[in-house]
Amino acid sequence: xxxxxxxxxxxxxxxxxxxxxxxxxxxxxxxxxxxxxxxxxxxxxxxxxxxxxxxxxxxxxxxxxxxxxxxxxxxxxxxxxxxxxxxxxxxxxxxxxxxxxxxxxxxxxxxxxxxxxxxxxxxxxxxxxxxxxxxxxxxxxxxxxxxxxxxxxxxxxxxxxxxxxxxxxxxxxxxxxxxxxxxxxxxxxxxxxxxxxxxxxxxxx
Amino acid sequence: xxxxxxxxxxxxxxxxxxxxxxxxxxxxxxxxxxxxxxxxxxxxxxxxxxxxxxxxxxxxxxxxxxxxxxxxxxxxxxxxxxxxxxxxxxxxxxxxxxxxxxxxxxxxxxxxxxxxxxxxxxxxxxxxxxxxxxxxxxxxxxxxxxxxxxxxxxxxxxxxxxxxxxxxxxxxxxxxxxxxxxxxxxxxxxxxxxxxxxxxxxxxx
Numbered sequence: 001x002x003x004x005x006x007x008x009x010x011x012x013x014x015x016x017x018x019x020x021x022x023x024x025x026x027x028x029x030x031x032x033x034x035x036x037x038x039x040x041x042x043x044x045x046x047x048x049x050x051x052x053x054x055x056x057x058x059x060x061x062x063x064x065x066x067x068x069x070x071x072x073x074x075x076x077x078x079x080x081x082x083x084x085x086x087x088x089x090x091x092x093x094x095x096x097x098x099x100x101x102x103x104x105x106x107x108x109x110x111x112x113x114x115x116x117x118x119x120x121x122x123x124x125x126x127x128x129x130x131x132x133x134x135x136x137x138x139x140x141x142x143x144x145x146x147x148x149x150x151x152x153x154x155x156x157x158x159x160x161x162x163x164x165x166x167x168x169x170x171x172x173x174x175x176x177x178x179x180x181x182x183x184x185x186x187x188x189x190x191x192x193x194x195x196x197x198x199x200x201x202x203x204x205x
Numbered sequence: 206x207x208x209x210x211x212x213x214x215x216x217x218x219x220x221x222x223x224x225x226x227x228x229x230x231x232x233x234x235x236x237x238x239x240x241x242x243x244x245x246x247x248x249x250x251x252x253x254x255x256x257x258x259x260x261x262x263x264x265x266x267x268x269x270x271x272x273x274x275x276x277x278x279x280x281x282x283x284x285x286x287x288x289x290x291x292x293x294x295x296x297x298x299x300x301x302x303x304x305x306x307x308x309x310x311x312x313x314x315x316x317x318x319x320x321x322x323x324x325x326x327x328x329x330x331x332x333x334x335x336x337x338x339x340x341x342x343x344x345x346x347x348x349x350x351x352x353x354x355x356x357x358x359x360x361x362x363x364x365x366x367x368x369x370x371x372x373x374x375x376x377x378x379x380x381x382x383x384x385x386x387x388x389x390x391x392x393x394x395x396x397x398x399x400x401x402x403x404x405x406x407x408x409x410x
Contacts, residue, residue, distance in 0.1 A: 121329035124322050124386070130386060134387060159407060162402065162407050163398070170375055170379070173374075173381070173383075174374035174375070176378070177381050178378075180329050183344075194374075197375065198375065201402075201408075202372050203362060203405055204361065
């Protein structure tokens, strides 16, 4: 973007940017990642191809930013300004249940589901894209779990010898697999149960 | 297949069947599910299209059986004749660690990885195929975990109020997500840790 855009140009840019994001997300949902091209995004958004190349270097770039923007918009709608935030009320089980319930809602948000599936599918077979999306989109969310679990360790709610990077997978991975592979239904009751089992273990106490 | 094949016909059939499985798995790995066709499988296997239609109704069918056969061959190589079996020695942690270590080996078996990724990716975006593969390929494996966890409940090693269908996801889903999405490295040490965390929980005892 130019260093100091005139106010009108900036508004025009913002409008184009939104149109490009919407076009990219719609196309990847409808035709899959391989068939989505900079050309088809430009045509759908009603902008010139050069407009896209001015701001992004590849379709992966456009889609990544479109996705980040989707998350920011969802957070803005919730009004907390904290995309994917995990509360820290001191009650670890309650905080994890709350964030997982919000994740369930997001996974079934129609604006999110189809493009998220298209990108996740491509990431499974396309290692470079997969790693890029994990680094930019998934990793920041996992970091929030690491931080929340570390805080729980400081408070004595999680054993000090537990590796938070592994432990977070008990909350994140079962839900991810049910969603990605449709192995079983998803509900709040289910994610609540994950939290209880993970914190207190399966063996008798 | 004919009711009573002559020995020669049966040998020929067996050879064709193997060639078709190998062609189907190679093609889906190389070109993805959408571009794999009955025609391209037939051409690669060096058989007529009608030979395939005699035994299977669709490419999904061929691939599913090719995959089941891959599992049986892997089990035969291991010599235990038990595909995806979970031992029941009475030591739940040791049994789960053993089956997860075997799963790690399988996930990185070059014969398995590329076609498995291609099919998993397609299942993410193609609900019908995804559900078919879960029902035929994944569900029987999950059932083994349910059975092993029920046996552990009978033996007092797992709390009686735990739902084995949910609990098994602590062993299966983190590994599945690391493999599908390449969120972090996979090792025996990692899967061993999953077992310990899941059985004893994250909270202090």
